[in-house]
Amino acid sequence: MLIHLSSPHIHGGDSIRSQMMSVILALLPAGMVSVYMFGWLAVFQITLCMTACLLTEWLTLKWMGRSTTPIGDLSAALTGLLLALTLPAMTPWWMTLLGAIFAIGLGKQVYGGLGYNPFNPALSARIILLVSFPMQMTSWVIPMHLSTAGIDLYAFSQAWSLFTGGAAALAQSIDAVTMASPLGYVKTAWTQGISVNDAFQAYHYSYLDAFIGREAGSLGETSALALLIGGIYLLARNTISWHIPVSFIVTIALLATVANSINPQHYTPPMFHLLAGGLMLCAFFMATDPVSSPVTPVGQLVFGIGCGILTWCIRTWGGYPEGAMFAVVLMNCAVPLIDHYCRPKVYGHAERKS
C-alpha cells in the first residue's frame, strides 16, 4: 500500500532489520570466542536467550493485540544475543530465561516496543539479574584452557549437565568450577589492602590474555580483540558513529592514567581498565544502542564521556567490581536532556540555540 507519496521517491535501502543484522554479525567474533572458551555452555546460553527473547516479544505483542511483524526486525534477537554475552557461562537456565523476559517485557515492550525504551533492554535485564542474584551473576566458570577439575565443556553431555543442574550435577563444588574475574579479584585484593601489582601477580594477570580473551568473565566480554573487530566493522558499515565508543574509552583511559600515575599501587593502570570486564562490549554495543543513546554528535560525545567517568568511578570506588553497565544505564536517563542541549549549530544561524 502506498501510504504517502511525497518526495523523496528513492530510498537508500537501509532498514531496521539490516541495522540489527549488522550488529548481530559484528557480535560473531565475540560469540565465537565465547564458544572457544566455554564450549557448549556458550551455545546453550546464547540459543536459550535469543529464543526466549523472540518468544517473549511474540507473546507480549500477541497479548497487547498488536501486529507481530516487528519480530522480523531482529531487534529482539539482538537483545537476546547481547544479554547472553553479558551473562556468566554457568548462569542457571531459568535465570537466563528470566533475564530474557525482563529484557523484552520490562526493558522494551512496557514502554511501547522498539524505539520507545529509555534504557538499553539487555543491560537493564542484566542489572536486574545482577541485583537479584549477585552470587550467580559473579560466579565465573573456569575457561577451558585453565580447567583443572577435569570438566570438558566441549563435551555435549557434560556441558548440558552443568547447564541444567549446575556444578552439583557433575558432583563438583561451585568453587571447583568457578574463579574470580580479574576485575573482581583486584577489587577484593584492594579492599584487603593488597597492592595492585601484587594482586596482578597473584592472579597471573596478563594483558595479552585479557586482550584475546583467555580469562574468566562473562560469555562475550572476555575478548577485547573480538569486540574491537566487531566494533570496527560497525563503524565501517556506518551502523554506529565513532563518537560514543571513542569518547567512552578515551575518558576511562585518561582517568585511569591520571589516577595510576598518582598512585600506581592503589589505582589500576589504564590498560587494565580497557581490557577488563564489559567495557568493550558496553562501549561498542551497549552504549551505542541507537534507541537509548543521543542522536546529535555532540550529545554522543557528552554521553560517552559521562559513561566513561561513571564506569571508572564505580569500578574504583563502588561496591561492584564492574561499573560499565550501570554507567550506560545511568547515562541513558540523561539522553533526552543531552539531546536537547547538544543540538548542532544549524546552517545560517550564528549561535547555538538551546
Next chain:
Amino acid sequence: MIKQFLNKLGISPSGFAGGIHPDMRKWTEQSPIQTCPLPSLLVIPMKQHIGHICSPLVGIGERVLRGQKIAKAEGYLSVPVHAPTSGTVIKIEEHAIPHPSGMGLQSIFIEPDGLDERDTSLAPMPDWQAQDVGALRERVRMCGIAGLGGATFPTFIKLVHDQKNPIETVILNGIECEPFLTNDHRLMVEHQDEVLHGMRIIMHMVHAQHGIIAIEDNKPDAIAAMQHAVNALDGTHNIRVLAMPTRYPQGSEKQLIEAITGKQVPAGKLPMHVGVLCQNIATTRAIYEAVTLGYPLTERVVTISGDAVPERGNMRVRLGTSMRFVYEQCGLTDFSGIQLLHGGPMMGERLRHPDIPVVKSSTGLLALQQELFKEAHPVEEPCIRCGHCSQACPIQLTPNLLADYSRNEQLEKAQDYHLFDCIECGACSYVCPSHIPLVHYFRFAKGQVAQVRREQQFAEASRQRSALREARIAREKEEKAAKRRKVRAKQTPVASADDATPQTSVKD
C-alpha cells in the same frame, strides 16, 4: 575512498555538512539533446514561476507568433509568459499543472500552425557590454526567465548590482546532484560557449570580479568542455572551472556556496549578503539567448528517464507541450502501473496523470515502475533514533526530533528546532532505516504553521474590526446624546437657565 571515510567520521572535506551518495543512475548522460516535435496543442499555464500569476493579453481566435508575449506579469515578483510557437489561441481556461495536489490554473491553449514563425520585436543585443545594466535586466525580465533548476524564482530580481551588498563571485551551478537528471550536463557538453557567454553577461550585470563554474566530478566531460570554453576566452576574464566531489544536495544554493566559499548564508538572508550570486546552467543559457538573440524563454531541455522509459534521453521541449506527448516520443505509451515524477527523484513531485504541460520548472520527467516506487515508500516503522538523519542533514537539523514535534503538532517546538530552515532535500528520508517520511512531516508542519498564522491574522483583523465598530457605536451614541441634550437645553431654557448652562458646558 578517503573522503568517504572522512564523511563517515562526520568530517566533511568539501565544505557543507551531511549529505548522501545516492545511486546516481545518470543513464542519459551520453544522450545528445534531441528536439521534441511540435505537438498539436500547447497549454501554457499563466504562472510558471514563484510569484504572482500573469494575466492573459490575447483573445480567443487571435494568431500569435513564437516568442510573443501572451500574458503580462502582475506585480514585481513575476515574469511574463510567451507563446512557444506560432499558432492560434483556441481557448483560455483552467488546466492541470505540475503540482502534487493535481490543482489547475488558468492556461492559454494554442493550436500550432506548424510555421513556427518568430516574433522579432525584441532586438538582439550582441553589444551587451555597451548596454545599460538596467536595460539588460529589463530584457531578462521581459523574456520571462525564471530559475530553470526547478525553483523558478524570477531571475531578473537576482541580477542587481547593489552598492551595499556587492557581488564578488558569480557561481555557475553545474552540480546537477539529483539522480537521473542530465539536462544541465548535456547543455554544458553541447552548448558550453553559450553557457559561458551567458555567464559573462551575468558577471557584467552584477559587476562581479570572479566567476566559478562548479561541476561535480561525476561529469568529467562537462568539466572538460567548460574548461575548453574558458581557455578559448581572451585573458581578461577571471573565470575558473571547479570540480567538486559528488555529493547530494550540493546543487542546493546554500550548500554550494558553503562548499565553495566556506561561508554560510545567514538565515533569512540572500546569497548576495555573502557576496555571491548563483545561477543555474539552463538559466544562464536562457539569459544568453534573451540578450544576444532577443529570444524569450519558449523551450527548455528536459531529461526523460526512469526504468519504465524505453528510449530515455534529453529533449528540447516547447513549454506547454503535454507530458504525455513527451513520454510518447520516448516510447512510453502505457501508463498503467507506472509512477510519474516531475523533477528528480529526491525533490520532484509525483504526477497523478501525464496530461499536464511541460513548464519552466520541468527539469526532468521520470517514469518509475511501481515496484521500484513502492520500495521507496513502504510502511513507516518506529524511529530507532539511529541518528543517520542528523548525519545526512546538510542544514544540521535533528530531523527525528523535529519529526516528532511535527507529527504531534507541537508547532512551537518544531519551530524552535528550526522547522523553517529545512530545505526539503530529502536526505534524511533517504537514509532512514525505518522509512519514516520525515520531509513529509516537515511539509505538513510548515503547512500547519502557515494555517495557524493565517487564522491568527484573520482573528486579529476581526478583533480590530469589532473594536473599531464598538468605538464607532460608542461615538455615535455619544454624539446622539450630546445632540439630544442640546435640543433639550434649547427647548427648556426657562426652568433654571443659570444651572443648566454650566451643566451642559461641563458635559460637552
